[in-house]
Amino acid sequence: MKASVIVFPGSNCDRDVAVSLEAAMGKKPAMVWHGEADVPASDLIVLPGGFSYGDYLRSGAMAAHSPIMRDVVAKARKGTPVLGICNGFHLLTETGLLPGVLMRNASLKFICKDVWLKVVRNDTDFARGYAPGEVIRIPIAHHDGNYFADEDTLDRLEGENRVAFRYCDASGALNGDINPNGSQRNIAGLYNETGTVLGLMPHPERLADPALGGTDGRPMFDSLVRALH
Amino acid sequence: MTPELVSEHGLSAEEYEQVLSILGREPSITELGIFSVMWSEHCSYKSSKVWLKTLPTTGPQVICGPGENAGIVDIGDGQCAIFKMESHNHPSFIEPYQGAATGVGGIMRDVFTMGARPVANLNALRFGAPDHPKTRHLVSGVVAGIGGYGNCVGVPTVGGEVNFDPGYNGNILVNAMCVGLADTDRIFYSAARGVGLPVVYVGSKTGRDGIHGATMASAEFDDDSDEKRPTVQVGDPFTEKLLIEACLELMARDIIIAIQDMGAAGLTSSSVEMADKGGVGFDLDLNKVPCREEGMSAYEMMLSESQERMLIVLKPGSEDKARAIFQKWELDFAVVGVTTDTGRLIVTHNGHIEADMPVKALADSAPEYKRPWTLPEPPAVILPRDVAAPDSLTGTLETLMGSPHLCSRRWVWEQYDHMVMGDTLRRPGGDAAVVRVHGTTKGLAATCDVTPRYCAADPVEGGRQAVAEAWRNLTATGADPLAITDCMNFGNPERPEIMGQFVGCIEGMREAAEALQFPVVSGNVSLYNETKGAAIPPTPAIGGVGLIPDIAHMADISLKIEGETLLLLGAERGHLGQSLYMDVILEKREGAPPPVDLAAERKTGDLVRELIRDGSVSAVHDVSDGGLLVAVSEMALAGGVGAAMGEYDGPQPVHAMAFGEDQGRYIVASSRSGEIIARAKASGIPVRIIGETGGDTISVPGEEPVPLEKLRSLHEGWLPHYMTSR
Numbered sequence: 001m002k003a004s005v006i007v008f009p010g011s012n013c014d015r016d017v018a019v020s021l022e023a024a025m026g027k028k029p030a031m032v033w034h035g036e037a038d039v040p041a042s043d044l045i046v047l048p049g050g051f052s053y054g055d056y057l058r059s060g061a062m063a064a065h066s067p068i069m070r071d072v073v074a075k076a077r078k079g080t081p082v083l084g085i086c087n088g089f090h091l092l093t094e095t096g097l098l099p100g101v102l103m104r105n106a107s108l109k110f111i112c113k114d115v116w117l118k119v120v121r122n123d124t125d126f127a128r129g130y131a132p133g134e135v136i137r138i139p140i141a142h143h144d145g146n147y148f149a150d151e152d153t154l155d156r157l158e159g160e161n162r163v164a165f166r167y168c169d170a171s172g173a174l175n176g177d178i179n180p181n182g183s184q185r186n187i188a189g190l191y192n193e194t195g196t197v198l199g200l201m202p203h204p205e206r207l208a209d210p211a212l213g214g215t216d217g218r219p220m221f222d223s224l225v226r227a228l229h
Numbered sequence: 230m231t232p233e234l235v236s237e238h239g240l241s242a243e244e245y246e247q248v249l250s251i252l253g254r255e256p257s258i259t260e261l262g263i264f265s266v267m268w269s270e271h272c273s274y275k276s277s278k279v280w281l282k283t284l285p286t287t288g289p290q291v292i293c294g295p296g297e298n299a300g301i302v303d304i305g306d307g308q309c310a311i312f313k314m315e316s317h318n319h320p321s322f323i324e325p326y327q328g329a330a331t332g333v334g335g336i337m338r339d340v341f342t343m344g345a346r347p348v349a350n351l352n353a354l355r356f357g358a359p360d361h362p363k364t365r366h367l368v369s370g371v372v373a374g375i376g377g378y379g380n381c382v383g384v385p386t387v388g389g390e391v392n393f394d395p396g397y398n399g400n401i402l403v404n405a406m407c408v409g410l411a412d413t414d415r416i417f418y419s420a421a422r423g424v425g426l427p428v429v430y431v432g433s434k435t436g437r438d439g440i441h442g443a444t445m446a447s448a449e450f451d452d453d454s455d456e457k458r459p460t461v462q463v464g465d466p467f468t469e470k471l472l473i474e475a476c477l478e479l480m481a482r483d484i485i486i487a488i489q490d491m492g493a494a495g496l497t498s499s500s501v502e503m504a505d506k507g508g509v510g511f512d513l514d515l516n517k518v519p520c521r522e523e524g525m526s527a528y529e530m531m532l533s534e535s536q537e538r539m540l541i542v543l544k545p546g547s548e549d550k551a552r553a554i555f556q557k558w559e560l561d562f563a564v565v566g567v568t569t570d571t572g573r574l575i576v577t578h579n580g581h582i583e584a585d586m587p588v589k590a591l592a593d594s595a596p597e598y599k600r601p602w603t604l605p606e607p608p609a610v611i612l613p614r615d616v617a618a619p620d621s622l623t624g625t626l627e628t629l630m631g632s633p634h635l636c637s638r639r640w641v642w643e644q645y646d647h648m649v650m651g652d653t654l655r656r657p658g659g660d661a662a663v664v665r666v667h668g669t670t671k672g673l674a675a676t677c678d679v680t681p682r683y684c685a686a687d688p689v690e691g692g693r694q695a696v697a698e699a700w701r702n703l704t705a706t707g708a709d710p711l712a713i714t715d716c717m718n719f720g721n722p723e724r725p726e727i728m729g730q731f732v733g734c735i736e737g738m739r740e741a742a743e744a745l746q747f748p749v750v751s752g753n754v755s756l757y758n759e760t761k762g763a764a765i766p767p768t769p770a771i772g773g774v775g776l777i778p779d780i781a782h783m784a785d786i787s788l789k790i791e792g793e794t795l796l797l798l799g800a801e802r803g804h805l806g807q808s809l810y811m812d813v814i815l816e817k818r819e820g821a822p823p824p825v826d827l828a829a830e831r832k833t834g835d836l837v838r839e840l841i842r843d844g845s846v847s848a849v850h851d852v853s854d855g856g857l858l859v860a861v862s863e864m865a866l867a868g869g870v871g872a873a874m875g876e877y878d879g880p881q882p883v884h885a886m887a888f889g890e891d892q893g894r895y896i897v898a899s900s901r902s903g904e905i906i907a908r909a910k911a912s913g914i915p916v917r918i919i920g921e922t923g924g925d926t927i928s929v930p931g932e933e934p935v936p937l938e939k940l941r942s943l944h945e946g947w948l949p950h951y952m953t954s955r
Contacts, residue, residue: 009559010467012383016651035557049649051381054467110376112646141380141646206648211665211780213656 001229003029004042006072008063008087013049013203017085020205021046024221025229034066043228044081045072047088049141049203059102059144060090069095081125081228082197086142089189089199098190098199099157100149105142106182112141114214115180117188117202118168121161124195125227129219135172136216138202140180140188145201147183147190154184164189164198230255238265244596251590259528259576259583263591266494266532267501270756273595276722277754280735284749285742290711291750297418298339298490299409300750302711304776308666309413310673311345314353314406314716314772316755320461321403325370330378330464331536332405337384338490341473342539344417344480345409348650349664350379352389352405353677353716353770354641357398359633359951364393367401369952374464375405376644381466382473385653386645388662389677393633396681399760404716406772408675410666417480419489419499421507421542421568426486428500428511428566429548431555432472432538436521438462439495439534468537468560475558476539482554484547491538497531499540500566501574505592507542510571515578519561527576527583542568602728607687611820613803613885616811622887623935625814626858626927629888631943632813633951635855640948658867659786660705660851663777672777674708680854681766683822686807688730692737692769693825694892699773700745701851704834705895707783707841708775713742715752715771720764722756730767731756738769744827747773784841786850787868791923793847794902795861795872799833799894800826800915803885809855810888823890830893833914837895845905848898856888857919860896862927862940871924871937879917887929898922 204217317332684691806820
């Protein structure tokens with residue numbers, strides 16, 4: 001399996017996700033500078049977390065116009081799996097690969113903590129390592145993770161079974177109190193129509209190593225390796 | 230030059246006489262400005278230098294002590310830790326968000342300037358009383374500023390401390406610490422050795438922000454302090470992130486002679502320091518300096534404290550290679566000067582020489598004062614039996630755990646990205662934070678400590694305690710303490726009683742650093758922390774760094790296993806003078822602070838480290854603010870396992886046992902208590918079984934147990950409630 005991690009000015013979780021990918025794949029992913037015109041042939045493209053262009057103007061707004069993004073979008077449309085984590089999720093909504101927007105957290109504060117996520121479906125290359133309905137612990141670290149789309153869009157997304165993960169409590173209950181950022185319908189992660197593009201605010205790469213206090217993120221990388229090798 | 234102009238530049242009449250004799254003529258306005266910042270307290274350490282020299286700064290682990298941008302210690306395998314702590318107190322009081330943010334940015338530059346990738350940020354924050362009208366606003370702004378900068382750059386903020394005390398009502402403290410990692414064969418220094426070398430400016434453009442920041446940081450506040458807002462710099466963490474990556478990329482090539490960040494006093498201090506250390510002169514052409522604004526004068530350019538800028542002296546002929554790297558990262562790059570053999574700093578602007586001054590005299594002839602000082606009479610020791618007992622131990626525990634002093638700081642650190650870089654092994658909330666040395670099985674532990682109420686009561690004992698507590702907190706994770714950085718925050722040194730606090734704290738720090746072989750490798754002095762004549766409590770913040778040789782053998786504070794024995798290691802005297810019990814419950818601060826026995830400290834800590842490494846203990850916590858019962862409760866809350874305290878039949882009143890703040894003590898949880906007791910006794914270390922783990926309460930004999938959930942809600946509740954109320 002070949003994976004490419006796109007590096008933007010201001011990306012800061014590029015190395016972290018590369019470490020998790022290497023642990024699962026047994027080899028290093030390609031680190032691809034945003035100024036390149038093409039992504040090298042890859043089975044997986046990762047848009048990492050961080051503050052591309054300092055989040056100035058709007059999170060992901062400027063990086064969405066980086067030269068590399070034209071090819072990322074084209075490859076995604078042709079079916080290359082794309083994983084956008086945190087700032088990568090912003091890029092996916094900014095480029096229209098995923099609907100909706102990620103607004104400032106309801107608390108107006110940056111939040112860094114472990115949250116519980118409910119795995120909504122496991123029939124994608126990203127999630128086969130989880131059971132449907134499984135509750136996993138993954139950290140969030142963002143200022144702008146408050147997912148918003150209009151009601152019609154949300155209904156359509158639910159109808160198309162495109163919600164990947166929802167914020168929940170330790171028992172899996174989806175109540176408003178545990179929603180860390182105000183996201184509509186507790187949405188933490190979202191797929192495209194074909195389930196090949198995943199945007200998620202939580203950082204699976206941050207709990208994929210027992211030394212860091214948990215491994216609930218690891219099955220995502222293992223699932224990808226199994227599906228794409 | 231009028232006397233008014235000289236005095237506005239913070240120079241005394243005597244200092245101005247010295248300027249005249251150095252130059253042999255009247256200075257130009259640009260030269261006056263340069264003298265002013267170079268001789269400011271902030272840049273010259275003129276009141277403190279004579280005392281700082283007394284601190285131990287060497288040891289087999291020390292690669293570079295004070296005097297460079299940051300201190301460096303060896304961590305084996307060809308790697309080193311580079312770290313420093315610095316204050317950004319004055320700007321943060323005036324403009325909390327930007328003041329704190331640029332404090333974080335500045336300290337990271339000090340560390341990556343030397344070739345290190347920053348891997349951990351910490352901060353020591355001291356605010357006024359919770360009921361002071363400005364406190365909420367300052368807490369909110371400072372915390373947001375620290376997070377806003379560090380989160381964006383992508384360096385985890387892993388630890389620190391937050392205090393509230395009316396002594397900081399008019400002058401908060403924001404001390405930022407950064408720890409970086411480098412290879413020992415790729416360390417970069419600031420000495421610009423060699424003549425005819427290109428002097429290169431990289432990073433952000435120069436603007437009019439922060440002019441005279443160093444001078445402001447060397448004066449007291451008054452009613453017009455808000456007018457000083459324009460002297461606060463504005464941070465751009467995105468540029469800092471690019472600057473880190475570009476500098477590290479440049480450093481991987483072999484083309485840098487010297488590098489220095491433009492911190493306080495900007496282009497002035499960086500060029501003077503680089504030229505002085507290299508024994509050369511600098512010719513600077515200000516028309517080459519990238520400017521953000523039009524029409525800036527030489528004076529403004531030399532004194533600007535615009536952030537995210539570096540000065541680099543390159544090997545000749547390597548300009549194009551270097552330029553390509555900075556262009557890739559979309560940063561300004563300009564050759565602004567050349568090193569010379571004149572020994573003079575010659576600044577040209579629009580064809581005019583604006584400054585022509587001898588570098589050595591500027592750097593080395595800064596005045597040095599041995600200011601008069603008086604130490605306060607050490608207060609009398611208050612005996613435990615002379616301190617009133619509470620109605621109930623558990624009720625007192627509840628009050629303490631839910632007080633501003635001891636409540637959880639989660640509201641603060643959840644706003645900091647403390648996990649980015651994927652190596653945070655111990656998150657905030659324990660004794661010391663631990664980050665893994667990337668790609669290895671080693672860990673770096675880091676902590677910030679000082680107890681200002683102890684320092685105020687007895688500066689020598691307080692200085693001793695601050696160093697010992699940092700050493701203890703590192704030890705409690707299983708680390709070998711390596712070295713410290715100090716951030717000395719005090720009032721106006723021209724007052725003998727303030728100077729005495731400084732001298733006393735340094736003396737205590739010296740004793741402890743020597744006894745614990747815990748040398749000072751870097752630091753910063755922040756004086757004139759006063760508003761309208763009211764000085765802050767003496768606050769020598771100590772940042773400690775330690776090495777965990779194998780992360781398979783480290784400890785944390787959380788109780789994990791039911792039915793284990795809780796043991797207390799270290800001597801119990803029931804010392805309640807200057808304790809939080811006295812402060813919070815009895816609402817007074819009296820008596821001597823708890824004494825630190827440095828020999829016992831060392832012996833006890835060494836045993837605790839052994840116990841961690843041979844797997845004898847499942848949890849370790851040092852006993853500090855609040856005493857034994859608070860420490861046990863913190864361990865229980867961290868792990869979600871309760872504790873039952875046993876009967877106390879010692880000589881002290883039971884409340885002194887519960888809330889005394891005797892130093893040099895650790896609580897450990899273990900299933901091998903007999904063995905631990907034997908080992909402690911063999912080493913002459915007092916040891917006692919204090920209770921047992923288990924259940925979901927904290928219980929003390931003869932009182933109703935306190936449910937952990939109740940304690941948790943008190944402990945977690947205060948700060949979020951405070952920040953959202955009103």
